[in-house]
Amino acid sequence: MEEEKQIKDYIVDYLLEGGEMDAVLADWLAASEANRLQFEQYKQIWNESRLYMSPDAFDADRAWQKIQTANRRRSRWYQLGRNALWAASGVAASLLILLVLSLSGVLRRDTDWRVSMKADYGSRSEVRLPDGTFVRLNSGSDVTYHYNGKEKRREVCFQGEGFFDVAKSEEPFVIQLANGLKVRVWGTSFNLQAYENEPFVQASLVEGCIELESPSEKRLMKPGEMVSYDKNTRELKTVDGILSHSYGWLEHKLYMDDMPLSAICNYLERWYNVEITLQPGLEEKHYNGVIQEETISDVLDALSRLSDIDYHVKGKHIRITSKN
Numbered sequence: 001m002e003e004e005k006q007i008k009d010y011i012v013d014y015l016l017e018g019g020e021m022d023a024v025l026a027d028w029l030a031a032s033e034a035n036r037l038q039f040e041q042y043k044q045i046w047n048e049s050r051l052y053m054s055p056d057a058f059d060a061d062r063a064w065q066k067i068q069t070a071n072r073r074r075s076r077w078y079q080l081g082r083n084a085l086w087a088a089s090g091v092a093a094s095l096l097i098l099l100v101l102s103l104s105g106v107l108r109r110d111t112d113w114r115v116s117m118k119a120d121y122g123s124r125s126e127v128r129l130p131d132g133t134f135v136r137l138n139s140g141s142d143v144t145y146h147y148n149g150k151e152k153r154r155e156v157c158f159q160g161e162g163f164f165d166v167a168k169s170e171e172p173f174v175i176q177l178a179n180g181l182k183v184r185v186w187g188t189s190f191n192l193q194a195y196e197n198e199p200f201v202q203a204s205l206v207e208g209c210i211e212l213e214s215p216s217e218k219r220l221m222k223p224g225e226m227v228s229y230d231k232n233t234r235e236l237k238t239v240d241g242i243l244s245h246s247y248g249w250l251e252h253k254l255y256m257d258d259m260p261l262s263a264i265c266n267y268l269e270r271w272y273n274v275e276i277t278l279q280p281g282l283e284e285k286h287y288n289g290v291i292q293e294e295t296i297s298d299v300l301d302a303l304s305r306l307s308d309i310d311y312h313v314k315g316k317h318i319r320i321t322s323k324n
Contacts, residue, residue: 011042112149118142122273132167138249139270140195161193163247177201179231184211191247201229202239204246212236252293261285272296279321282309
C-alpha cells in the first residue's frame with residue numbers, strides 16, 4: 001500500500017512540474033503495460049480537472065475566501081489533483097468525471113453542483129467533499145452531496161453507515177434520510193447508521209452539535225449522546241451504550257453488546273459481500289464481545305466457539321445451523 005502511494009506522489013509531482021520524469025516513475029512505467037495504462041488514465045483525469053479549474057473561470061468576487069492568492073490557488077490545485085488521482089484507483093470512470101466536475105464548483109459558489117461516492121459490499125470508501133467535509137463510508141453505503149447555489153445550502157442524500165467530519169460554515173448542511181428524518185449539522189463529527197433495510201437509524205455524536213428532525217419532534221444532540229430513530233413509529237429515543245463502539249468499524253472492529261446473531265450476520269454480509277442464511281430459531285441468539293475483522297472464516301470460527309453453532313460455506317453463500 002505504501003509503495004502505491006509513493007508512486008502516486010511521483011505521478012502528482014510529474015504533472016505539477018510540467019513533465020519532468022523521475023527515474024522511479026520511469027522504471028515503474030517500464031515495468032508493465034498495466035502501469036502505463038494506469039498512468040494514462042491519471043493524466044486524462046488531471047487534464048479534465050485543469051480544464052474545469054482554469055484561472056480564466058475564476059471570479060474573485062464570488063470565490064471561496066480560502067482562495068485569495070495565487071500561491072494558495074496553486075496549493076489548492078495540488079490537493080485537488082492529488083485527491084482525483086488517489087480516487088482513480090478504486091472508482092469507476094463515470095464517477096471520477098463527476099468528482100472532477102464537482103470539485104470545480106469550489107471556485108463558483110453561485111451555481112448548483114454535485115458529488116457522489118459509493119462503497120459496495122466488501123469494500124469501504126472515503127471522500128473529501130468540495131466544502132471540506134470528510135466522509136468515511138462503511139460497506140454498502142452511498143452519499144450524494146448537492147450544493148444549492150440559489151438557497152446557499154449544502155444538501156446530502158445518504159444511506160448506509162458513515163462517519164462525518166463536517167466543515168464549519170454559515171450555510172446549512174442538511175442530511176435527508178428515509179422515512180422523514182432530517183439531520184441538521186454544524187461543524188461536527190458524528191457517526192450515522194441509516195441502512196435502508198434496517199428498522200432503525202442511529203446517530204452517535206462525537207463533538208459539535210446536530211439536530212434530528214422527525215415528522216413529530218426535534219432533538220438537539222450533545223457530544224457523547226446516541227439517539228435512535230424508529231422508522232415505523234417515527235420516534236426518537238436516547239440509546240445507552242459506549243459511544244466509541246458505535247464507530248468501531250473505523251478500526252475494523254464490531255462490538256457486540258448483547259447483539260442478536262441476525263444483526264451480526266447483517267454486518268458480515270456487507271463487510272464480506274456474502275449471503276448468510278440462518279437456521280430458524282437462531283436469529284435471537286445474543287453475543288457479547290468484539291470481532292476484529294479478518295476473514296469471514298475466522299469470524300465464524302470465533303462465533304462457533306462462543307456458542308453451539310456450525311456453518312457451511314458454498315461460494316458466497318453461508319448457512320449457519322445448530323451443532324448436532
